[in-house]
Amino acid sequence: MSDSTNNASFDFKFYEWEKKYKDKTFLKQPFGDTWEEYTWGEVGQQARKLATGLKSLGLRENAHIGLISKNCREWIIADLAIMMAGYISVPFFPTLTSKEINTLLNFGDVDLLFAGKVEDWQEQKNGVPEGLPIIAFPHYKGCSKIDEGHQWHAFINQFEPLEHPHQPKLSDTWTIIFTSGTTGNPKGVVLDYNANQKTSELNYEENPFNIDFKGQNDFFSYLPLNHIAERVVVEFAAYRFGGTISFAESLDTFAQNLQDAQPTVFFAVPRIWTKFQMGILAKLPQEKLDKVLRIPILSWIIKRKLKKALGLGRARSIVSGAAPMLDTQRSWFRSIGIDIFNGYGMTENCAVSTLLNDKVTNKPGSVGIAQPLVELKIDPESSEILMRGPFVMKGYYKQPELTDEVLKDGWLHTGDQGHIDEDGYLFITGRVKDLFKTSKGKYIEPLILESYFADITDFEQICVVGLGLPQPLCLGVLSEVGLAKSNEALETELSKRLEKVNQEVPGYKRIATMIIVKEPWTVENGLTTPTLKIKRNQVDKKYEKNYKAWHDHKASVLFED
Secondary structure: OOHHHHHOEOOOOHHHHHHHOOOOEEEEEEEOOEEEEEEHHHHHHHHHHHHHHHHOOOOOOOOEEEEEOOOOHHHHHHHHHHHHHOOEEEEEOOOOOHHHHHHHHHHOOEEEEEEOOOOOHHHHHHHOOOOOOEEEOOOOOOOOOOOOOEEHHHHHOOOOOOOOOOOOEOOOEEEEEEOOOOOOOOOEEEEEHHHHHHHHHHHHHOOOOOOOOOOOOEEEEOOOOOOHHHHHHHHHHHHHHOOEEEEOOOOOOHHHHHHHHOOOEEEEOHHHHHHHHHHHHHHOOHHHHHHHHOOHHHHHHHHHHHHHHHOOOOOOEEEEOOOOOOHHHHHHHHHOOOOOEEEEOOHHHOOOOEEEOOOOOOOOOEEEEEOOOOEEEEOOOOOEEEEEOOOOOOEEOOOHHHHHHHEEOOEEEEEEEEEEOOOOOEEEEEEHHHOEEOOOOOEEOHHHHHHOOOOOOOEEEEEEEOOOOOOOEEEEEEOHHHHOOOHHHHHHHHHHHHHHHHHHOOHHHOOOEEEEOOOOOOOOOOOEOOOOOEOHHHHHHHHHHHHHHHHHOOOOEEEOO
């Protein structure tokens, strides 16, 4: 990093909007049918008072401030206050267990914890070290009441607003984000303010998200705010370019809250798009939908209705990220008038690598071309994707050996495998660590095999497994569409598909058996991350005792007992 970058200050646009749009709505929090609104001025005053309060507690310089809560207005205000006071945010997934919390609070050297909208504080608080200061958010219906520590309003109202907030240098640490750990223990990704600021340049240069630079933007925040994409695409985009952030009250009210908010920018992970798709098909089967879409006037009406019903009636930009989105699914949404940007990035590079706009380029299966300031190349031996640019992390917190493994000569070794075509478009073929070897000594790339089943609307989730077996297996969780069918119908349809797929792939890749499992894979049962990516190692742990029997069974489609 150059000396000029070391000495330059972070350009925090929030302060401009705080003055310019003092009386305009910034944060919108739902409570049943009511939306409570905070203006930019009110948010600024609360954050400034809270910053004064934090500074009164005698914390060390560059103190690490933890945040554990579902998305809500207090999360944003707390994060603002942490920056204003000159501290470093260390946000956590709100679903952590007490054991996980204890590990991360200690390993992350956390000096104070904001605790808020969580569902099992009685268990979680057992992981908070004795004596660690806590500031509790106001109580939300359906969530735990937190009596420990300083109470939000009582604490804030003791203090005067901080007049001169801290001005961080670009080289200063902004945040430490612990990854969701699909392949092992979470790692603390250290990101500086320079990486954060460089993300804004992407919008000014190409404006892929169709941001209105005069502040007419509406964001919807529901993916965990401690996830890098949510912070960059929603939180910091709002700080930089103005507008409003609306929140989801709960999982049960998510659809209604999104419909009410009608955001101009909407970001989702592939699992959310799958749920949207299955919800539509459960009410309007594919055959009927195809007929309607063939009639011009009806097609226009139904597309408009579907977009509005999903909450995307005003969306100028619709984005998928955090995990690969299959081309068949993007094509399906395009058929109903919803064009989805497909992005590729990770916590370690501030969620910045590539973007693909299907309106502009038809590259089935690609995640796009390198974004400005990004360099990409493929390791010739392992096919691993390597990335370089100003968005890359400083390293993993307190893990220099691991940092050296991942960062080599300025290149981030992503852990993803892929290839780049002659036009510079990147295609992801899997994770290096997801590869497994059959007993025949052949390597299986599960992501590629799973893509053959991606258009089956009977499934909401699929996972190809089979380490040490002669042939791989395919596990599947039924969708609403699949659940509505009889076992006999499913067995007939899936057997035909399996036979078709097995004719298209080399012999060693042929799926021995397709198994329909009983239990959905969720965050709660530990089989997905909080951003809904499947934890393959945990799926193996849960089902591997059955693998051999399933593999050897004569039937091609089985239902878990």
